[in-house]
Amino acid sequence: MTTAIGQPLERVDGRAKVTGSARYSTEIPATGMAHACLVGAQVAAGRVTAVDASDAWEEPGVLAVLTHENLPRIAAQPPLVPSLFGGPAPGETFFPMQDDTVHYGGQAVALVVADTHERAQHAAALLRVEYEESEPLTTIEQGRDQAYEPEAIFGGFLPGHSARGDIEAGLEKADTVVECTYTFAANNHNPLETSGTTAMWDGDELLLHDATQGVNATQLTVAALLGIPLSKIRVLGHYVGGSFGCKAMIWHHPALAALAAREVGRPVKLALTRAQMFTSCGHREEQEQHITLGATDDGRLTALRHHKLSPTSHFDDWAEPSLNSAAQMYACPNYEGAYRLFRANTMTPTFMRGPGDSTGLFALECAMDELAERTGLDPIELRLRNFADSDPVSGNPWSSNGLKECYERGAARFGWYERDPEPRSRREGNWLIGTGMAAAGYPAPPPGTPQRARARIYADGSVVVQAATPEFGTGVATVMAQVAADALGVPVERCRFEKGDTDFPGIAAAVGSAGAGMISAAVHTAATALRDQLVREAVADSGSPLHGADPADVAVRDGVMTVSSPGAPSEAYADLLQRNHRPDAEASGTWNPPGLDTPYGMLTFGAQFAEVAVDPELGMVRVRRMTGAFAPGRVLNTRTVRSQLTGGMLWGLGQALLEANHMEPRTGRWAAGSLGDYLIAVNADAPDVEVELVEVEDRVVNPLGVKGVGEIGQVGANAAIANAVHHATGRRIRKMPITIEDIIG
Amino acid sequence: MSVRGPSLTERGPGLEERGPGPVPVTLSVNGAERELEIEPRVSLLDALREHLDLTGPKKGCDQGACGACTVWVDGRRVLACLTLALSCEGREVTTIEGLAGPDGELHPMQRAFIAQDAFQCGYCTPGQIMSAVALTAEGHTRDDDEIKEWMSGNLCRCAAYPHIRAAVRAVRDGT
Numbered sequence A: 001m002t003t004a005i006g007q008p009l010e011r012v013d014g015r016a017k018v019t020g021s022a023r024y025s026t027e028i029p030a031t032g033m034a035h036a037c038l039v040g041a042q043v044a045a046g047r048v049t050a051v052d053a054s055d056a057w058e059e060p061g062v063l064a065v066l067t068h069e070n071l072p073r074i075a076a077q078p079p080l081v082p083s084l085f086g087g088p089a090p091g092e093t094f095f096p097m098q099d100d101t102v103h104y105g106g107q108a109v110a111l112v113v114a115d116t117h118e119r120a121q122h123a124a125a126l127l128r129v130e131y132e133e134s135e136p137l138t139t140i141e142q143g144r145d146q147a148y149e150p151e152a153i154f155g156g157f158l159p160g161h162s163a164r165g166d167i168e169a170g171l172e173k174a175d176t177v178v179e180c181t182y183t184f185a186a187n188n189h190n191p192l193e194t195s196g197t198t199a200m201w202d203g204d205e206l207l208l209h210d211a212t213q214g215v216n217a218t219q220l221t222v223a224a225l226l227g228i229p230l231s232k233i234r235v236l237g238h239y240v241g242g243s244f245g246c247k248a249m250i251w252h253h254p255a256l257a258a259l260a261a262r263e264v265g266r267p268v269k270l271a272l273t274r275a276q277m278f279t280s281c282g283h284r285e286e287q288e289q290h291i292t293l294g295a296t297d298d299g300r301l302t303a304l305r306h307h308k309l310s311p312t313s314h315f316d317d318w319a320e321p322s323l324n325s326a327a328q329m330y331a332c333p334n335y336e337g338a339y340r341l342f343r344a345n346t347m348t349p350t351f352m353r354g355p356g357d358s359t360g361l362f363a364l365e366c367a368m369d370e371l372a373e374r375t376g377l378d379p380i381e382l383r384l385r386n387f388a389d390s391d392p393v394s395g396n397p398w399s400s401n402g403l404k405e406c407y408e409r410g411a412a413r414f415g416w417y418e419r420d421p422e423p424r425s426r427r428e429g430n431w432l433i434g435t436g437m438a439a440a441g442y443p444a445p446p447p448g449t450p451q452r453a454r455a456r457i458y459a460d461g462s463v464v465v466q467a468a469t470p471e472f473g474t475g476v477a478t479v480m481a482q483v484a485a486d487a488l489g490v491p492v493e494r495c496r497f498e499k500g501d502t503d504f505p506g507i508a509a510a511v512g513s514a515g516a517g518m519i520s521a522a523v524h525t526a527a528t529a530l531r532d533q534l535v536r537e538a539v540a541d542s543g544s545p546l547h548g549a550d551p552a553d554v555a556v557r558d559g560v561m562t563v564s565s566p567g568a569p570s571e572a573y574a575d576l577l578q579r580n581h582r583p584d585a586e587a588s589g590t591w592n593p594p595g596l597d598t599p600y601g602m603l604t605f606g607a608q609f610a611e612v613a614v615d616p617e618l619g620m621v622r623v624r625r626m627t628g629a630f631a632p633g634r635v636l637n638t639r640t641v642r643s644q645l646t647g648g649m650l651w652g653l654g655q656a657l658l659e660a661n662h663m664e665p666r667t668g669r670w671a672a673g674s675l676g677d678y679l680i681a682v683n684a685d686a687p688d689v690e691v692e693l694v695e696v697e698d699r700v701v702n703p704l705g706v707k708g709v710g711e712i713g714q715v716g717a718n719a720a721i722a723n724a725v726h727h728a729t730g731r732r733i734r735k736m737p738i739t740i741e742d743i744i745g
Numbered sequence B: 001m002s003v004r005g006p007s008l009t010e011r012g013p014g015l016e017e018r019g020p021g022p023v024p025v026t027l028s029v030n031g032a033e034r035e036l037e038i039e040p041r042v043s044l045l046d047a048l049r050e051h052l053d054l055t056g057p058k059k060g061c062d063q064g065a066c067g068a069c070t071v072w073v074d075g076r077r078v079l080a081c082l083t084l085a086l087s088c089e090g091r092e093v094t095t096i097e098g099l100a101g102p103d104g105e106l107h108p109m110q111r112a113f114i115a116q117d118a119f120q121c122g123y124c125t126p127g128q129i130m131s132a133v134a135l136t137a138e139g140h141t142r143d144d145d146e147i148k149e150w151m152s153g154n155l156c157r158c159a160a161y162p163h164i165r166a167a168v169r170a171v172r173d174g175t
């Protein structure tokens, strides 16, 4: 029975967020709080030759100056494994201040601790660090010749090279070949809350408040780095001010805060500055992608070649997995994909919203638009002709699909077929108007570990469900109360979801759109276990009206168990507990996710549409409206889901037109280091957005069939915009972002 | 010949030099007098967050670029990260914590933000609401284009912008 799931309930934490009472990780008061300030390397390559802290120590209130000379050594460096796999998850396999080497600009070279924020900051500015500088290498232009094909990327989970069929034979068969190179600027996450940790020791026990997508991930990573038992470290993260991937892996600052707190014997707060958000928690790497499409005259794909080149760090073979969904979108028999990397003076790049697929599908969907033009087919018709009935990579059936409905309903809502396909065919004053579309796909990956939750009902009928996961804007507290309510058969107002604490049952980091699916699976399992336990107790209890009934005949609604037999004997959970003098009852639930070898293609699909207005003389591009249709499986709360999808689509807009960071090739440092330089969409950039939800039933991914919405809203939105710019202007701009210079140039 | 006004850099008569160490400061925040000992260089934002434990105003950039720290000083919205706490002596500071009624009754804008789901992570929200209330009072809400422009000093990385506009419209229209 479903009553609460899917309802557009208001967020249960809305009041805390609009009144300012929600506490984020560096807003936790503590007696004697000290403040830590990171100092980043001023050079991008070389080594630290001297640190003169004498002036810094002159500043009153300074408690510690930690550098490679005196910072305690870490116990062990865990390997880089994506945090969805449930283990330690360092952002890179490098920990700063272990020796004097500088691998990248902004790398932490010192940590200054003082009794106030201002004193720590000023003392940090007074620190004199000297460097022996060597020539940095950071850009694709500089590193292209040193590229290699890695055996595997992504913590070893994805092959560097993959193929199916015979790519050369496929190209031979083609009547038309589209070959394009796409370039992408680096992107920085920039959630409004910077990363930060508050660390407190009590003897040998450590308490961290961390801005993270997974409190367990923080716990596991810090425990490994510091060599302390997991039982001695508790991590809290009740509210997180956005992440978008920069809090998906665990970077250095939580462990550094813990080390500093141990050093000064006081609680320590370490909040990254906005500038440090560009150099301390990963980024989406600069990249170049090369696509070759072969097709017959009637638009059927015969070949798809997709190559990517990007810089990685000195430590890890990392590339965002841009060749994932792109290899699965279309029924193309001949495929070759390859990553090439070169080592650069950069931290290890990391997940950023729509990781991989938002760039990979940008390339593919723009190339498909070119193919549509070449073959004279409507872009949707071309995609339908290449629709994949099964997963083209594995040959397995889809766990669920919905893509055709997304095309259909998105196109209808947007009014797609009203367009004249001819480029430059519509003008309003100085503005050229164009429309574009693109398909969207994003994996629905299972987590690597069992997911757990705990459900408790009190004798007054109220319910608490607990799991370790933090809230970073997804609405998890609201939707998990809905999930628990339906599984237990109680009104949702009686359910509260407690979260963000490693003392609660463990959940992998909520990343890669997997959060809603895996947490709902754990909560559903725990709440169902509690329901079954109470029903079993009632039918076995001679004092209960349900005594002797078959548990299979019992339904629960509004907290009342009722037998479907003549007379319909019934009893409320609360009465059962009260009669037996029990203050509460509790059950745990563990969900064992399907393995990576599950014989299904597991992908979430969508279709994106955009209308742009381009002023060719001023080079301005305004997105006038966007429509997205998505098939994310079961929708737990239409209100929060629409919000997340809307946010994702507007991220696509930012990626298409605004967001860029570039390495200054001589210094090897980022050109942008503030929200003034790194442009993100503001209110005036953001048009109204239409979201169309296509519900598909999925019996494979998890018990409730939830495929997640964190990324799919973003994927393809950038391509729809670029295709619309072409339709408006007749020009193909094969880069992200499209800037004024590109339009004028 | 032009008439020279008083030099902007000249120290006014009544201004004594204070600091650089901590000095006693009295701030009136949300209607209550608060005494604190802070160095003159402490920003209003850090005075509120670190010394008065009012963490509703958020620190998104500390550089005047995001609007998360928006509060009112004498009814005008300011970026608390670019304002020295000392300069607010004798003025009335209002933060998001001072917006709801004394009995906890939410301001209509707070209610509208919840009803329109005008946030996700909530980190920009106190600043958005302080701006939204002020620009609504000033009448800069004639249409969506005007709301868009006037709300563009408050970044929302969760990109709740269309819903933020809906919340402002709802308060404007009393719906």
Ligand code: FES
Residues within 6 Å of the ligand: B058, B059, B060, B061, B062, B063, B064, B065, B066, B067, B068, B069, B070, B079, B080, B081, B082
């Ligand atoms: S914190 Fe003041 S504008 Fe960003």
Ligand code: FES
Residues within 6 Å of the ligand: A192, A241, A242, A473, B118, B119, B120, B121, B122, B123, B124, B125, B155, B156, B157, B158, B159, B160
């Ligand atoms: S709600 Fe997250 S930044 Fe606005």
